[in-house]
Amino acid sequence: MKYIKNNFFVEKVNLQKLTKKFDTPLYCYSYNKLKKNINNFKLNFSKLNPLICFAIKSNSNLNIIKEIKKLGLGADVVSKGELVQAIKAGINPKKIVFSGVGKTYSELNYAVDKKILLINSESKSEVMEIEKIAKSKKKIVDIGIRLNPNTDAKTLNKISTGKKGDKFGVNQKTFIELVNYLKKSKYINLKCLSVHIGSQIFENKPYEKMLKVIDRILSKIKFRFNYIDLGGGMGISYENDKKIFNYTNYQKSIIKFLGKYNSKIIFEPGRSIIGNTGILISKIIYIKENQSKNFIILDAGMNDLMRPALYGATHRIIPVNKTKKYSNKTYEFVGPICESTDKFLSIKKFQKLKEKDLIIVCDVGAYGSSLSSNYNLRPKPAEILIKGSRIIIAKKRQKLKDFI
Amino acid sequence: MKYIKNNFFVEKVNLQKLTKKFDTPLYCYSYNKLKKNINNFKLNFSKLNPLICFAIKSNSNLNIIKEIKKLGLGADVVSKGELVQAIKAGINPKKIVFSGVGKTYSELNYAVDKKILLINSESKSEVMEIEKIAKSKKKIVDIGIRLNPNTDAKTLNKISTGKKGDKFGVNQKTFIELVNYLKKSKYINLKCLSVHIGSQIFENKPYEKMLKVIDRILSKIKFRFNYIDLGGGMGISYENDKKIFNYTNYQKSIIKFLGKYNSKIIFEPGRSIIGNTGILISKIIYIKENQSKNFIILDAGMNDLMRPALYGATHRIIPVNKTKKYSNKTYEFVGPICESTDKFLSIKKFQKLKEKDLIIVCDVGAYGSSLSSNYNLRPKPAEILIKGSRIIIAKKRQKLKDFI
Numbered sequence: 001m002k003y004i005k006n007n008f009f010v011e012k013v014n015l016q017k018l019t020k021k022f023d024t025p026l027y028c029y030s031y032n033k034l035k036k037n038i039n040n041f042k043l044n045f046s047k048l049n050p051l052i053c054f055a056i057k058s059n060s061n062l063n064i065i066k067e068i069k070k071l072g073l074g075a076d077v078v079s080k081g082e083l084v085q086a087i088k089a090g091i092n093p094k095k096i097v098f099s100g101v102g103k104t105y106s107e108l109n110y111a112v113d114k115k116i117l118l119i120n121s122e123s124k125s126e127v128m129e130i131e132k133i134a135k136s137k138k139k140i141v142d143i144g145i146r147l148n149p150n151t152d153a154k155t156l157n158k159i160s161t162g163k164k165g166d167k168f169g170v171n172q173k174t175f176i177e178l179v180n181y182l183k184k185s186k187y188i189n190l191k192c193l194s195v196h197i198g199s200q201i202f203e204n205k206p207y208e209k210m211l212k213v214i215d216r217i218l219s220k221i222k223f224r225f226n227y228i229d230l231g232g233g234m235g236i237s238y239e240n241d242k243k244i245f246n247y248t249n250y251q252k253s254i255i256k257f258l259g260k261y262n263s264k265i266i267f268e269p270g271r272s273i274i275g276n277t278g279i280l281i282s283k284i285i286y287i288k289e290n291q292s293k294n295f296i297i298l299d300a301g302m303n304d305l306m307r308p309a310l311y312g313a314t315h316r317i318i319p320v321n322k323t324k325k326y327s328n329k330t331y332e333f334v335g336p337i338c339e340s341t342d343k344f345l346s347i348k349k350f351q352k353l354k355e356k357d358l359i360i361v362c363d364v365g366a367y368g369s370s371l372s373s374n375y376n377l378r379p380k381p382a383e384i385l386i387k388g389s390r391i392i393i394a395k396k397r398q399k400l401k402d403f404i
Numbered sequence: 405m406k407y408i409k410n411n412f413f414v415e416k417v418n419l420q421k422l423t424k425k426f427d428t429p430l431y432c433y434s435y436n437k438l439k440k441n442i443n444n445f446k447l448n449f450s451k452l453n454p455l456i457c458f459a460i461k462s463n464s465n466l467n468i469i470k471e472i473k474k475l476g477l478g479a480d481v482v483s484k485g486e487l488v489q490a491i492k493a494g495i496n497p498k499k500i501v502f503s504g505v506g507k508t509y510s511e512l513n514y515a516v517d518k519k520i521l522l523i524n525s526e527s528k529s530e531v532m533e534i535e536k537i538a539k540s541k542k543k544i545v546d547i548g549i550r551l552n553p554n555t556d557a558k559t560l561n562k563i564s565t566g567k568k569g570d571k572f573g574v575n576q577k578t579f580i581e582l583v584n585y586l587k588k589s590k591y592i593n594l595k596c597l598s599v600h601i602g603s604q605i606f607e608n609k610p611y612e613k614m615l616k617v618i619d620r621i622l623s624k625i626k627f628r629f630n631y632i633d634l635g636g637g638m639g640i641s642y643e644n645d646k647k648i649f650n651y652t653n654y655q656k657s658i659i660k661f662l663g664k665y666n667s668k669i670i671f672e673p674g675r676s677i678i679g680n681t682g683i684l685i686s687k688i689i690y691i692k693e694n695q696s697k698n699f700i701i702l703d704a705g706m707n708d709l710m711r712p713a714l715y716g717a718t719h720r721i722i723p724v725n726k727t728k729k730y731s732n733k734t735y736e737f738v739g740p741i742c743e744s745t746d747k748f749l750s751i752k753k754f755q756k757l758k759e760k761d762l763i764i765v766c767d768v769g770a771y772g773s774s775l776s777s778n779y780n781l782r783p784k785p786a787e788i789l790i791k792g793s794r795i796i797i798a799k800k801r802q803k804l805k806d807f808i
Contacts, residue, residue: 057742060781062808078742081781081804088808102689102701102740123701125690125759167692167699167738167747285506286529288571295571297506297527306777310714310745334571336506338461338482341714343571355529373710373777377464377485400485404466404492 001030001279006322008360012389015281015320019358022382022397024283025300027369029394031067031387033277038071041269044247047255050265051117053097055232056082058270058366059278061383063394065089068273074117076232076268080107087114097144097229097266099194101167109133112141120144120194120229122169127178127188134187143182144192144229147175149213151197151206168196172217179223192266193218196231199271204249211257218261229266230254236275238314238363245272271366278365280305280381281320284357285336293330293346296353301335302342303375305361305368309341317345320358327352333359337376369395374403405434405683410726412764416793419685419724423762426801428687429704431773431787433798435471437681442475445673448651452658454669455521457501459636460486462674462770463682465787467798469493472677478521480636480672484511491518501548501633501670503598505571513537516545524548524598524633526573531582531592538591548596548633551579553617555601555610572600576621583627597622600635600672608653615661622665633670634658640679642718642767649676675770682769684709684785685724688761689740697734697750700757705739706746707779709765709772713745721749724762731756737763741780773799778807 001010008015010030019026041052053076054068060082065075066089074095075086086096096116103111103119103126111119112133121127121143134141148169164171170178175193182190197210207230214228234250237243254265282300307313317333331350335342344361353359372380379398384391405414412419414434423430445456457480458472464486469479470493478499479490490500500520507515507523507530515523516537525531525547538545552573568575574582579597586594601614611634618632638654641647658669686704711717721737735754739746748765757763776784783802788795 057780060808079740079780079782081778081783081808084804085781085808100740100742101692101699101738102703102705104689104703104740123690123692125692129690164694165696166744167701167736168742168744170692171694285508286527286533288505288527288529288574290568290575292569295505297571299506299508301506332571334505336483336504336508338504338572340570340572371777371779373775374485375775376461376483377489378483379485400488404464404485404489 001033003322008318008320010279010386013386013391015360016358018384018391019281019283022384024281024358025304025381026281027278027364027381027383028281029064029278029365029383029385031385034064034067034274035071037273037277038068038073041273045251045265045267047251048265050267051095053095053266053268054273055268055270056086057370059274059368060085060370061394062089063385063392064274065091067385080110083111083114083116093117097268099146099196099268105129105133112137112139118142118144118192118227118229120146120192122146124170124174124178127182131185131187140187140189142189142191144194144227145170145175145178145190146194146196147172147214147217149195149197149210151210151213175217176221179221183223190223191225192227192229193225194229194231194266196268197233199233200235201233202235202243202245204246204253207250208253211253215257225261225263227266228261228263229268232267232269232272234269234272236271236363238316275366276363278363278368280361280364280368282359282361284353284355284359287353287355293332294327296331296333298333298335298344298359300361300381301337301376301378302339303337303373303378304335304381305344305364306371306373307367308344310371314345315364316362317347318360318362319351319353320360323351325352326350377404379403405437407726412722412724414683414790417790417795419764420762422788422795423685423687426786426788428685428762429708429785430685431682431768431785432685433468433682433769433787433789435789435791438468438471438678439475441677441681442472442477445677449655449669449671451655452669454671455499455631457499457670457672458677459672459674460490461774463678463772464489464774465798466493467789467796468678469495471789484514487515487518487520497521501672503550503600503672509533509537516541516543522546522548522596522631522633524550524596526550528574528578528582531586535589535591544591544593546593546595548598548631549574549579549582549594550598550600551576551618551621553599553601553614555614555617579621580625583625587627594627595629596631596633596670597629598633598635598670601637603637603675604639605637606639606647606649608650608657611654612657615657619661629665629667631670632665632667633672636671636673636676638673638676640675640767642720679770680767682767682772684765684768684772686763686765688757688759688763691757691759697736698731700735700737702737702739702748702763704765704785705741705780705782706743707741707777707782708739708785709748709768710775710777711771712748714775718749719768720766721751722764722766723755723757724764727755729756730754781808783807
């Protein structure tokens, strides 16, 4: 993704031309960037040779998951819908882990039938439910237990998941109880200890603390786990490219931790694989002047991209066609939805814009389309995957008749 | 909606029985409550005989809009999708107003063809766009202009819409310019001044200020508007029934204001009509004990009801079947979604709950189903409308194949 003679290209495709054909708002992904992210992720953890399960919740587009599958990844799913989607994309069930605090009977039942690698359980009650299902089917089911390590991920409160006040996983006492209980179970094979402390983590410290907690509990219970599932959470920069998660240090910490144990590592990355591969292209419908600022009213709204409204997240905005004239006014980029929350970003120095100009909202590959809705009865944008000069419709633009 | 012998009923329907047939999570609406709200609204403003346009964005369920139409209301729409839905529900286009800051060319074009009552414009550029369309079609189009009165609605920042820093409407200077410009327009008939200062308003003061601003501008420009559209925003109580908006005072203020003018009043209520008519019924999947609190893990998540995650909104939670045993622990009601944001409410003293029990999330008729999504690839709940003992499926539960 870069400017060629002031026009923005995704691989070999000119965005101005792309939107003429497919209209706006438009999600657009770069296959090369996806491939690079996955290869980098593998390379960064090459000494561990982990099982990498892509977190489907971050992007549930079938055609994109198919590419991710071809690049060798498994899947981390959190619902029956995501499990169906992963299998539909061709992912081998033996590379699928099922996470989540609220798996229903029917979801667990389906997962057992599909013989997935692991059901990562998050409560005593869930373990009992799985045992009941396994017993009724006369099957042995492989599971993991998610430990809440009570570790502060030093990230936004809204995306922390590993503190004791969070709903996720079980505390150490329950964990040990469950291990002891499952040692004697005829129907459940406890194979995995899983943790996940949150999202958008940039420091190695929280991960080190997390590993220490796991180490302490492992040396206490003396139970051999085939898998240690460390979740995901590795941060990506939304603001500038200087803030980078140090994978080398994390790998070192894991190798040090693993020394005594002989478990396969599982990762569940989402954002770090798909986040920076996607952009949202939007057209300026109107520009409304105001004494203090100009409102740039886009044809993309919070229903298309929820992160700014939901988390106060910042996504960079850049023009599709670069010019050299700058505006003195603050530009406030807003959507067409009838809510004040429907606001993307205020920028103090931006190139002069006019109505019908195209802009790009950056780094929306993760939790972009997957969190989108039909609020205000607006159809969801089309999603395009670019492979060199090839243009693949990963998802068609919704029509009104599809949902009303 | 009330308990009969400790079982919750919506009109004559026992919820326990209803969920056996339709499963959970389940949206359920009371027709009688809807009818009562609409009749009360009419009664409260009976001296004004206003045109009441239901804000479709608050609830876009076709079958519910059909009932609202039969009870005599028009529609306030904010997109082509909502306009299509309103017409589909049988609402006369002459009772439809089209609001919103970002109406596209194609949306305006469609609205002009449908000959709706008013397009309420929010910027100079939009007025020019409408004029261009009208000219090309050789039609005369009736419009309103939305004034931003720069009035603090004293409500949550996220739902304020009438301050000068908000994206909505035009300021007084632009308003006067546009009125003068449109006096000479061959293709546009300026018929309405519209305002809307926000949502969840309980005091009359902000409305009085708003009316003063309108009065000042009207006496300055000496232009006769057929309609004054005062928007909506009348608050409803989510916490207890004591907090009530005083309609009598508001009507008095409007009558006083209208003295000099001879305009028809338009209202655009959403929440005050539909908010308290709807509930979300959810089943407890698991209860997870914790030293300080118990997590009550529901089968309804933030994808089904976004308001707590998006606005920090509070919705009361009550049991479907009442008992007399209370728990000493704090109950934290959370959804199954893999996000810490997926949390509904913490309650300190609640009746003792067990897994599979049913609970009710109250007052979700507005911005409940309309803001729902398929995040985590979860199907949307069914929506049921109750009329006495009649059970009407207002919307079927989504199936996975409907969206993946």
